[in-house]
Amino acid sequence: MPNLDETDLKIMRATQAGLPLTARPYHAVAEQLELSAVEVIERMRRLQEFSVIRRIGAVPNHYKLGYRFNGMTVWNVPEEKIDALGQKIGRLDFVSHCYHRPRHLPLWPYNLFAMVHGKSQEAVDRQIEQIAEILGDDNLGSEVLYSTRILKKTGFRSR
Amino acid sequence: MDEIDRRIINALQAGFPISERPYLEAAQALGLSEQELLERLGKLLQEQTLSRFGPLYDAEAMGGALTLAAMQVPEERFEEVAEIVNGFQEVAHNYARRHTLNMWFVLATETPQQLRDALDEIERRTGLTVYDMPKITEYFVGLKLEA
Numbered sequence: 001m002p003n004l005d006e007t008d009l010k011i012m013r014a015t016q017a018g019l020p021l022t023a024r025p026y027h028a029v030a031e032q033l034e035l036s037a038v039e040v041i042e043r044m045r046r047l048q049e050f051s052v053i054r055r056i057g058a059v060p061n062h063y064k065l066g067y068r069f070n071g072m073t074v075w076n077v078p079e080e081k082i083d084a085l086g087q088k089i090g091r092l093d094f095v096s097h098c099y100h101r102p103r104h105l106p107l108w109p110y111n112l113f114a115m116v117h118g119k120s121q122e123a124v125d126r127q128i129e130q131i132a133e134i135l136g137d138d139n140l141g142s143e144v145l146y147s148t149r150i151l152k153k154t155g156f157r158s159r
Numbered sequence: 160m161d162e163i164d165r166r167i168i169n170a171l172q173a174g175f176p177i178s179e180r181p182y183l184e185a186a187q188a189l190g191l192s193e194q195e196l197l198e199r200l201g202k203l204l205q206e207q208t209l210s211r212f213g214p215l216y217d218a219e220a221m222g223g224a225l226t227l228a229a230m231q232v233p234e235e236r237f238e239e240v241a242e243i244v245n246g247f248q249e250v251a252h253n254y255a256r257r258h259t260l261n262m263w264f265v266l267a268t269e270t271p272q273q274l275r276d277a278l279d280e281i282e283r284r285t286g287l288t289v290y291d292m293p294k295i296t297e298y299f300v301g302l303k304l305e306a
Contacts, residue, residue: 145258151262152244
């Protein structure tokens with residue numbers, strides 16, 4: 001991990017909501033921050049090299065592209081096997097996020113989270129079956145939580 | 160959204176250049192003019208087909224803190240509690256979900272201490288338990304959606 005300084009943070013704050021839609025967007029950012037364009041470009045390349053910038057590009061709105069079925073699938077799997085299983089599930093092409101998170105017993109026994117996205121309920125059901133097949137006997141219980149309403153969504157550091 | 164818009168969305172979900180004329184480079188790869196790409200991106204953002212165009216930062220790598228939290232909110236208090244939770248600028252997303260834990264929100268702050276303070280304050284102001292579920296390990300983040 002690189003050492004990030006205040007200038008890196010300024011660049012992050014100036015660009016996290018989006019890049020300017022002008023022919024020279026990094027020059028526009030530089031001008032706003034009173035830096036040189038070369039410095040902004042070099043720093044952003046370094047941030048990308050160290051994966052502080054995960055990627056640069058278009059972030060589509062799932063719903064507008066027809067992905068209206070977005071389920072948070074949660075699974076109870078043995079802790080000693082979770083890393084190997086999590087990596088397998090994370091490789092599935094319909095999974096957007098896959099994490100190990102803590103259980104809160106007795107209310108919440110699930111420790112593996114995988115977000116799935118489909119254009120129909122049937123598509124999502126097939127995805128869930130695929131995950132269950134991979135987990136096999138290590139699937140000690142699961143649920144799928146569908147969102148019923150977006151209560152708040154800001155662009156800030158959204159995924 | 161037409162066929163050109165679909166090609167733009169499919170091609171530009173990652174790998175946008177960091178260079179002097181990045182839109183020009185991206186446009187050439189798509190067989191478009193720079194001006195047309197800029198106009199189409201502006202329109203896709205305006206009609207919210209794209210929620211954003213630019214860099215996606217790893218908040219934690221920037222020294223920030225991020226967590227997913229859930230609450231069990233009594234139905235009759237749902238709107239009141241949603242208003243309290245949404246009022247926190249640290250809350251980036253908040254979703255109603257069909258479950259005993261029926262409210263799920265993501266908090267993002269610049270420091271871990273601010274995150275703990277916000278979670279405590281939400282508990283204090285709502286009188287409800289907040290179940291904090293920070294990631295222990297990340298196996299994958301990212302997804303290319305076909306337009």
